[in-house]
Amino acid sequence: MNKRNLSLLFVLILLVSIFTGCSQEKKESSNAPATEKPAAEEQSQKAEAVDVKKVFVSPEWVKSVIDGNQKESDNYIILEANWGTADESPDYNTGHIPGAVHVDIASIEGEPYWNIKTPEEVEQAMLDLGITKDKTVVLYGADVSGTARVVYAYLWAGVENVKVLNGSLNAWTNAGFELETTANAATPATDFGAKVPVHPEYWTSIEDAAKRLNDDSNFRLVSIRSYKEFIGETSGYSYIDKAGEPKGAVWGKAGSDPYHMEDYIHEDGTYITMDEMKELWKDLDFTLDNHLAFYCGTGWRATIPFLVMYENGYTDMSLYDGGWYQWQMNDDLPVQVGDPNTGDVLYTTVGELPNDKAAK
């Protein structure tokens, strides 16, 4: 074979390699940067035990679990929740809580409506991470809504003890606890220990939401969306053309846009308490005596008030998972555009809405 033919062959191989693509290798772990403060160990030992229903926990409590000072220490897993792989998660690959495993938020939700996946799929996703109903799961993540959504899904599925590290990784490092960069893999489980979902009542379907808006005077469909989304000024999303709300929905506040939750999250990234939520809701069109079905665009933000209520012992609430995304896919469903409280509101159907309200 002469030089020219060899060159041609080389180019051919090179092109085939380029077009068939290549998968990314998992990053090797590097040395752990440690940020420790004096007396951090002591603080973790002092952390008090918390109730199984308690959702939002302190970094000291999480550290005490890791150190073996809590009853949960025997059977727990710490998960860093982010959409996508661990390699793409800054909160994982640049340093995570020791022993933490990455969980892809997409493992519990999917197309066509971005709703919670089927019980079988969610169960398998949990088993892959070694999660059973008796295992304590502690989650944290850069996205407060995304993290809350995974927590909600696990509670719906039947995990009895699910926690959120309140304030996420910032709270952890501010408390002086160390990080590691070694990638951890979960040990899969084979039996969840219950039929998923254990709590189907936490989930409201679009059919149920539409029916109860008409038939149930105690039912409130609570929009956890920005005011601009609530009045139909924008859909809030680049992938939703129509703006508005299901007819009869009431506003439950949220934040400045779909990606910020200022009304429910403190500046330090911690979630608001039940008392603060009551204060937030005091002039709104629903009370805690109503059945509250929270919704937002695709079911992320709405899980936050659900978890706050769950933690405080409330049971008469659920998540209308399909949110505005699924609602606006049905031309015949009734909608409202505007604020019913101001009188400046238009009642129509999805099919009559203009298609120019996607977020730019």
Place this chain on the structure above:
Amino acid sequence: MTKRQNKVCYICIILCIVLEITAAIGAYAANYYTKTRMGMLRHVVYLNGKWERLVNITELKWLAILISIILIIFVYVLYKKQKKHSMTVKLVTVITTVISLWTVFYLLFYNTGINRAYYILSICFIMITVFQHIICYCLYSIKVKNQFNRRD
């Protein structure tokens, strides 16, 4: 072929290389971000649905496959018409054929189920194929002209 026409060919080649690289970067970015960013995935899924409602995807797909195959045949005929080829012409012909075959393969064997960004990637690959063929034809034109010059 005049010197001016020859110059136009070179400009065309450079322009097509730039556009081809841009399309390749676009394809890589679309593929990468669809797999790593939730917002991008959702937007791509939304676009897929929108395009499926607006145009007949199946017809367009077969039209693109047909055009790619015709382009491959053109390159083959051009190659056969000349008896002697420089290394550059051989190389570009191989690259053009491989790119065209890849586009046909991708259009035939992939779909939005395998890769959500299938439509966007298909558009990018078709663009790359067309630009590559323009480069190839320009190069053949230049060489033909040079050969005539030598004969004169």
